[in-house]
Amino acid sequence: MSQVRDILVIDDEPTINQAVEKVCGAEGMTVTAADNAVEALRCMAQDEFRLVLCDIMMHDLDGFQFLEELARKGIRTPVVMMTGYSTVENAIRSLASTGAVDYIPKPFTADELLTVIRRSRRCSMLLDEAESASLPRNGSMSFVPCPTDYHRLGYVSWVLMEDQGIAKIGVSDLFLKAADGIKEFKLSPLGEDLLQGVPCAEATSPDGSTHGIMCPLSGRILEVNAHAQSNPSLVEKDPYFRGWLYRILPSNPASDLQWLSF
């Protein structure tokens, strides 16, 4: 009998599956655990899940192959990638992949896990809403998509290539909405070197959860938007223009940009 469950966690380490079951179960979510991707696909054929937590490094089918399999089957359940092999490349590949919405490096605390789960759930809900809103009967949109000439890193952050090779980076409206509003931004100081796929700013939601904003482009910070720091609501109101976060001098734009989507 098919049922709708909240979380499917896939990891070859039983202790992690148990921990996730415990943490999410305590929050009232229903959790199913799978030891490997093949078993997970079987579970998904049986039940419907609101969110999948998937390890990247697994035997047989790895996390990215699992995503391909989902795409092949036309399953659109949002997936959050987890990995202990937390390389920058894994982070970016996860965010840039179709099918995966977010990425959480191991090890994580219960709160960090819950924050990502909530954010991803909200994100996929917003995306679903947006899809139905694009039908002519509903005129309003629940989030503002990125302007067309911006490059995006997943749903998290954006880059606008300005003149003279300087890039402006910021956070996307979808991320802000998925994080359920931001009351505070912690930005990196001037002159700092940022790395693509590594958090470049920390946002705190009204409920106290903190969200790392993955940097979309590597480079050195030339300018920090002081207004964004002093007035977080500016970012929420106008995330793509006045609410930018940094102006950076990209260190490797050509290879970085190939991971980003228009």
Next chain:
Amino acid sequence: MLNSKISLKLNLGVVSTVLVVIGVFAFFNIQSEKKSLLTEVERHANQLSEAVKSDTEYDMLHNDRKGIHESIRRIGKQVSIDRIRVFNKSGEIIYSSVATEIGRMVDKKAESCYRCHSAGEPLEQLEQKERTRIFRPYPDSSRLLGIINPIYNEQSCWSAACHAHPETQVVLGVLDVTMPLTEVDRNIRHSQLAIVIFAVSAIIILSLIIGLLVRWWIDRPVQALLTATRHVAGGNLGYRVEVKGDDELGMLARSFNNMTDNLAEARLQLFQSDKLASLGRLAAGVAHEINNPLTAVLTNSSYLLKRAQGQPETADDLQVIVSETIRCREIVKSLLDFARQTVPKKRKADINEIIGRAATVIENQLSMRQVELVMDLDTTLPNVTLDANQIQQVFINLMVNASDAIGENRGTINVTSKAISLGPTGVLQIKRALCPKRHDLVDRKIQVDAKPAISMRYRKKKQTGLIHLNPMYGSTEHHLNGMPAFDEGVEFLCPDCSTSLMAEGEFCPHCEAPIYAFEVPLKGLVQGCLRDGCGWHQWEQIDSAWNDKYVEIRVTDDGCGIPKTQISKLFEPFATTKGQKGTGLGLAVTWGIVDNHNGTISVESEVGAGTTFIIRIPVGL
């Protein structure tokens, strides 16, 4: 062997040259000696024959045959004379010092007559040379020199009382004197022998001298170089050739040493990066393996912490587990960061607080070992821009090392912090320097103070040469290589294109001497004065923007100390002295972290007395 071949070839070349030279010299020498000896004998014979002629003239005129006989016999008895004879026109021997010959006819074809009678009709006048002949009467006898002297008809002859000769006869007879050449031949043989002896001894002496010189100047240095190449080929890159002299081989030895130095450095770097690469693979593997168990610990403990809000005691304990696990997470990440050489996450932080946190972590370990930790921290320190987790790791590493150095013998670890000022001079190394035509003056082949030097060419009238400046900004320990006194119009040029490096129209503000200037790409102009004892320098862009505020932390122990030989390798990965106990990564990671903070780390140590690690981190923006 190569060198013996070289000396053999050189010797053979020299010997054959000497042989040819001496041979040619000897040939001409003997020829000329022969000639002069013969000429002398000839002259002597001629004189003698003239003397005999004049001696017998009177007797002839008086037709005193007995007197003539007597005279000729007497003169012919001398040792240096073979015989004296007189023939008349028809070839009959009329007088002779050898009595048995008298009355015999001489064949006109005989060697004494041949000169005049060869042309049929006899000649009447002959040069002295023509009158002389050298011959051997028998094949095994010694050589003889004969000279004929025609006796001409004179008025006194035909008008003499005896009227022996008619007036029309031109030549009355011939006086023939022969002399043995035994003496001359012996002399010639002697000088031939002398020349052979001279040639042989010259060749021997020359070979010896050249052999010795080759041995001193070529053989030994080449041998030393060969030994060195064998050592280096065998992998001993620390081997040095002793440099003797400034000749080509000296230069070769120097450049050989330079080459091995560079090779050693390159190998070290290769080795280092190889080690770093394997460290990276190791770290990545470790990260994955450790992160999974850490996830279980962290999720469970943080989950428990959330549920233990009502029980403060349990919550405190769980908080320790959570924050220490998070620290583990950061350590693993920093290991990965170090392997990937990524940038640290820097924030303004109080370094004393970080030292305090590090101390709390290892407190138990220290008290168990009865090691006392004494902290003397400057409470007025400015906040420093740094990655707190990484720097905490640095202090933990250093304190654990210190406690390991103390071992079981109860000791003290002193940690001090203070604010210091460090100027750019002596801290900043000039790594590129450009002439106006964009040639790089930094010469990687020449080192001053173990760093690639800045090379310039000086020119003073016709005198010129290279000088090498110390690349540490502000250092005055240059290698001026005997540059003449500065104030007499010395000019500095680019060694590549000879473009002037003088700052035109600018003078040293201290001594008013002309100054040099070169550009450091993107970092402005460096100017300086090289007048003896002045040492003024300026790098405007750096001098004005330099933030000289540093925080210095010293971690001192009174443990076993580090031998000098190990200090240079201390910060290399896997250079552990702790045997099985350490991974050898601690100080490499420490160095990487401090370097990532643009800081410096140095060691002072004395075996048996203790070790001090000095860390200097710029306060930053």
